[in-house]
Amino acid sequence: MRLFLAIFLPPLAFFTIYRPLAGFMCLILWVTLIGWIPAALWAVYAVSEYDTEQKIRRHERRHYYYR
Secondary structure, three states, X not given: OHHHHHHHOHHHHHHHOXXXXXXXXXXXXXXXXXXXXXXXXHHHHHHHHHHHHHHHHHHHHHHXXXX
C-alpha cells in the first residue's frame, strides 16, 4: 500500500512513515510537472528504507530477548 502511494501520491507516502517535513518538501517538488518523477523516486526510496529499518528493529528485539 505504501509503495502504491509512493508512486502515485508521493507526499502522502511520507506522512504514512511519520516524516511530515519531508512530506511537505516532496509536495512542493511534486507540484511542478518536472518534479513528479524525482518526488516519486524519493518517496519509493524512503518507503523502502523505512521498511528495512522496521525489519532490523524487529530482528534486534527478537535477538535481544533470547540472550
